[in-house]
Amino acid sequence: MIKITIIGSGNVAQHLIKAFTKSEQIEIVQVFSRKKESVLNLVNADRIVTEFANLHESDLYIISVSDDAISEVSEQLPFKNQLVVHTSGTTSIDVLDSKNRKGVFYPLQTFSKAKSVDFSIIPICLETENPGDYTILDTIAKSISEAVFSISSEQRKSLHVSAVFVNNFTNHLYQIGQEICENNQVPFDILKPLILETADKIKFLSPADAQTGPAKRHDSTTIEAHLNYLTDENQRNIYKLLTQSIQHNDKTL
Amino acid sequence: MIKITIIGSGNVAQHLIKAFTKSEQIEIVQVFSRKKESVLNLVNADRIVTEFANLHESDLYIISVSDDAISEVSEQLPFKNQLVVHTSGTTSIDVLDSKNRKGVFYPLQTFSKAKSVDFSIIPICLETENPGDYTILDTIAKSISEAVFSISSEQRKSLHVSAVFVNNFTNHLYQIGQEICENNQVPFDILKPLILETADKIKFLSPADAQTGPAKRHDSTTIEAHLNYLTDENQRNIYKLLTQSIQHNDKTL
Incomplete structure (x- = not known):
């Protein structure tokens, strides 16, 4: 032992x-x-x-x-x-x-x-x-x-920063999703299968290949509609920055 | 039929x-x-x-x-x-x-x-x-x-905006995590169980209760270290905005 x-x-x-x-x-x-x-x-x-x-x-x-x-x-x-x-x-x-x-x-x-x-x-x-x-x-x-x-300690640093993105920040996006639902009398439960499938997908697909949505499609009509819909300034800023980031990634591929 | x-x-x-x-x-x-x-x-x-x-x-x-x-x-x-x-x-x-x-x-x-x-x-x-x-x-x-x-159509709007946060944006955070790992010769596979557990948790815990990490702990030493570590301007901006958002949520609770 x-x-x-x-x-x-x-x-x-x-x-x-x-x-x-x-x-x-x-x-x-x-x-x-x-x-x-x-x-x-x-x-x-x-x-x-x-x-x-x-x-x-x-x-x-x-x-x-x-x-x-x-x-x-x-x-x-x-x-x-x-x-x-x-x-x-x-x-x-x-x-x-x-x-x-x-x-x-x-x-x-x-x-x-x-x-x-x-x-x-x-x-x-x-x-x-x-x-x-x-x-x-x-x-x-x-x-x-x-x-x-x-x-190594140096590699561990990068892992921990990555973990903040995929765990802490991801969980915060779940929280925003829940807030938007609750403000509109929609049960957050409806989104749970989507959340699980989004995570499950990366077992089979790279995140780049799994990316979908209005930002990826450069669907500016939907992006505008979503920004008009969001009244919370903080949520709007996050929506804008992450949309830009997805589209920026697209261009650098 | x-x-x-x-x-x-x-x-x-x-x-x-x-x-x-x-x-x-x-x-x-x-x-x-x-x-x-x-x-x-x-x-x-x-x-x-x-x-x-x-x-x-x-x-x-x-x-x-x-x-x-x-x-x-x-x-x-x-x-x-x-x-x-x-x-x-x-x-x-x-x-x-x-x-x-x-x-x-x-x-x-x-x-x-x-x-x-x-x-x-x-x-x-x-x-x-x-x-x-x-x-x-x-x-x-x-x-x-x-x-x-x-x-209703009105509720569906809110669901779709929420879905962009919990699905499209979340997947993009996975992609950033993968980029940070790969830039440091760390296999992204190490993060996959964390990604799955983060999603699985919301079956049992509200996102607010599940929130962990340096932002939630107001651990400014770690937050500073992470920001110093990140060299990509876009990643730094996302890190800052989501950290602020987590801490802002904290105050309004």
Whole structure:
């Protein structure tokens, strides 16, 4: 059994605890959580520690805390030469304290407390300072996921920016869609199959090939009608900018 | 059997032909197509007509042509007092010629020639000029879909604008994500599970509740880092505007 310690009790930490608990190759030795109660439903009380001094030996320490706390947490660890990773998409491997062997274990997914996920299809992006540490991290990642990638800190930056576009911004467009529907007494449910199909399409088609709509068709009559229809200035600005962007892409192809 | 005639041979027409062919309640009497070959694989040659004069009697005529051709096609129909509908999300019921009984049969989905769809989950939005015609349209729609809605022309406008946001613009954000990945030698495949999960989430969570990311967290360090990272002016503008919009929404809640 490979011994793992999870440091943190947020969304990502909780999903990792659940995934590792199911793996037969992994033992979660301890979970460090300032608030014991937030992980009490996931791990036995005697394995929860609230003081760094009480951390036992482990093959891997996974720091899963907010980005700006990673550095400080890594400094506070009361040991040296152990394998210590963080789980952040935006944070360089360098923020980890150099007294330990550094790495990154970044599961690229959007985690909600309210919704369970199938970890086996979640891509995990790995990076280690020492090439020799990569194998153990790879083994651990593959114990919970079928999609494990070696990704440098520089590549991870680009992934995270892309993720903001395809996840955060996309979800915001859903919200705008919902607002427009609700302002017109139309159930947002009507749009849900369209939303799912739009996402599903990219399994088979590149986004460029899947692009449809008035912007793509350069259908200026419909674009004008939509802009006249929208009364919210912010929604109009987004409509204009994304329409221009689709048409700009067209020209540069 | 309810008799249906399809006028047109584009994407939507072809998907409708496939769906009605499977229904035991519906008989496709004829398909009108200027180019006979485009529907030859879907319907027997003797049921394809290329001249309006050769159209037989039918319970419903579905005009599924480009938006700007609907009006002219409806004028050219060589009969009166029949039930005639179009399938457009953007076009008012009023563009149909008044010599026939008007209606709208709008399947709200994104149709690609390359990808088959499960019509049973596609919402169909219905409208009829005469309340008496609604029942037949409803029966026909329910023969291929489990999601049939009565939607006025005014409501349909709002649905179509919303659809542009959640489908066309969302797909464009996928394309930007892909470009950022490819410019950094990162496989876009890593983002596909995230894209699917983002869409899947809205089945259980409202977009407002599902919103995550640096904009939502007001994490100005990450937002600055992302803007510094993006070199494409267009991508930077979209990043800024959507970040502002997410934060603006936050304040107005």
